[in-house]
Amino acid sequence: MRILVTGSEGFLGKVLVRELENQSHQVIRYDISLGKDILDSQQLYEDLTNADVCIHLAAVADLYIAENNPQLAREVNIDATRKILEVAEELDVRILFASTVCAYGNNGVEICTEHSPLAPTEVYAQSKAAAEELFKEKLNNHSILRLATFYGPNMRSSLATSIFIKAIKNGELINIHGNGLQTRCYTHVEDIASGIITVLDSDENGIFNISSDEEMNVIDLIALIAKIVGKTAKTIHVEDRFGQINKSRISAAKLRKLGWRPKYSLETGLKTCI
Numbered sequence: 001m002r003i004l005v006t007g008s009e010g011f012l013g014k015v016l017v018r019e020l021e022n023q024s025h026q027v028i029r030y031d032i033s034l035g036k037d038i039l040d041s042q043q044l045y046e047d048l049t050n051a052d053v054c055i056h057l058a059a060v061a062d063l064y065i066a067e068n069n070p071q072l073a074r075e076v077n078i079d080a081t082r083k084i085l086e087v088a089e090e091l092d093v094r095i096l097f098a099s100t101v102c103a104y105g106n107n108g109v110e111i112c113t114e115h116s117p118l119a120p121t122e123v124y125a126q127s128k129a130a131a132e133e134l135f136k137e138k139l140n141n142h143s144i145l146r147l148a149t150f151y152g153p154n155m156r157s158s159l160a161t162s163i164f165i166k167a168i169k170n171g172e173l174i175n176i177h178g179n180g181l182q183t184r185c186y187t188h189v190e191d192i193a194s195g196i197i198t199v200l201d202s203d204e205n206g207i208f209n210i211s212s213d214e215e216m217n218v219i220d221l222i223a224l225i226a227k228i229v230g231k232t233a234k235t236i237h238v239e240d241r242f243g244q245i246n247k248s249r250i251s252a253a254k255l256r257k258l259g260w261r262p263k264y265s266l267e268t269g270l271k272t273c274i
Helices: 011-022 041-048 063-068 070-091 123-133 160-170 189-201 218-229 266-273
Strands: 002-006 026-030 053-056 094-100 143-147 173-177 206-210 234-238
Touching: 002 011, 011 026, 011 189, 041 070, 053 070, 053 189, 063 070, 063 123, 070 094, 070 123, 094 123, 094 189, 143 189, 160 173, 160 218, 160 266, 173 218, 189 206, 218 266
Parallel strands: 002 026, 002 053, 053 094, 094 143, 143 206, 173 234
Antiparallel strands: none
């Protein structure tokens, strides 16, 4: 299969491209670092002409960059996605669009399924939820993938998991935002990639959560990393972050019905990073 991957040189993109190529797919890499701009309709048209499927990962994904430059987040996460969808519809190319479980926000639901209401609290999540709306009437042909908070070797240094590992290894102080009881279903990047490929290989389209069901709060995450590293974590509580999601517990039962299973527990996954 000929697969165009936007954001191919990013953290997730590199892992996904490697797995796709291992499965003998022909991958078309599309990334700003390669001179490929998702805001350029002509470039998109030329490359999508040669593709059967587009896995659209490219985004302003850093929460702080999105907060500081909401216009950029809208242009990249919404406007560019609209361009990609328009070209793909013209060329009859299937899109797997990478959204985020952060779109569920603080919706008050104990365990979020694909039918749970969206209540995004952050600029990044709001832009992803808005981009999802573009696919609302087109889910017979395309899929929305709501990705969990993911981590793994070579992750971005701004990710909390990376910050905690580095600080504990170096004996540095960790700032815990708020009470530290906010939870996420941290999921290894290889499990995210295998989830995407599971949807790719299926005949089903629609909305899919790709997430571990292992929910953990920040305090327990820091303690787990400290145990693995064999050092004591130094922490201090600071003011909570604006738009903080208090609880995130995600069900991936729909994806599991297609045969997907995460390979890593949080502890075994963290060991691959440390």
